[in-house]
Amino acid sequence: MKGLTRTFLAGLAAILPIVVTLALVLWLSNTLEQGLGTLLKAILPDVLYFPGMGLLTGIALIFALGVLLRVYLVQGIFRWVEGWMERIPVVKTIHGVVRDVTRLFSGDIHERFGEAVMVTLPGMDARLVGFVTRSDFEGLPDTLGKQGTIAVYLPMSYQIGGYTLMLPRDRVEPLDLSLEDAMRYTLTAGVSARRDE
Template identity: 50%
Template structure:
């Protein structure tokens, strides 16, 4: 087998490395967009398959048009949001949650999904009372956390008066740790809940002001 001369092989390797870097740059730029579009399309297809299938059974063939299931799903979600503004629907939802919480396996799944959506939704900031910097004793590191419970005795935990519950999320995955720490280990941060959560979840790659400044640095 004829060997490629080193004078030719070196430029080929450099060109291949350059093409690889260009490809990875393009892939990293377009991948978040593709994933977002894929999730949106999956939700659209799910709504169309669920509600469209129901309409296809209820309506005659000439009256059913593709896309009606998605429209019904959007309208239904909007109506549920409006109805929850009233006392009766809130009581009905509370009763339904009570029933689900009595079913052994269902209550675990439902509780986890409800807490996750509540954390990521508009009421997530109300669940976390404060964004803090955590400094563990005798450890040369700091962590960004969220105070979840100010009074531990109210939930049946016998702790010192100055201890609070702090949630420490993990980067790039759903999970984290809840620590019971004295307040002297915490330093309040002037950072919003969404900015702090994005900073921790993305391992610091998403920083406050990144959209305005381009690279997240403040001058």
């Protein structure tokens, strides 16, 4: 019986990421097609509209937004909208989590984290993988960090959350891993790791 269960779980672990990814892509494409497709059907003559135009329009609009976000004025408007959302009690929590996760996995990881490090806590043999988020505390209170202090984020495995520790620089050692590989290793509790040869 244990062998059957193990085989089933191995199959589930293999197929689940594929199914979830496909379901997410299909949901997003259907949502774009239904929302923008309905709008385009109302605006365009039937001869010009074709199925999938809503999805293509959605992709084009997202790309256009990415281009516009390079303009200083649009960046200011976008920051103003984000600041407004950060003042609404429930919305600010959801928006903050989604924003941070998408920035983290959209190639923004190098701007968010300086380097991957190994942290040794005093009085413990255990070591933790962390990410330097701040090494300059200029403009912040001395109680947060002084000269030689760095901020290290320690993410929790399999969840969105973690701790930020203010540590002396000599309490950490750099890891010979890319930020992406170190983050993957940490978030999967050490199950997934890849090292570039």
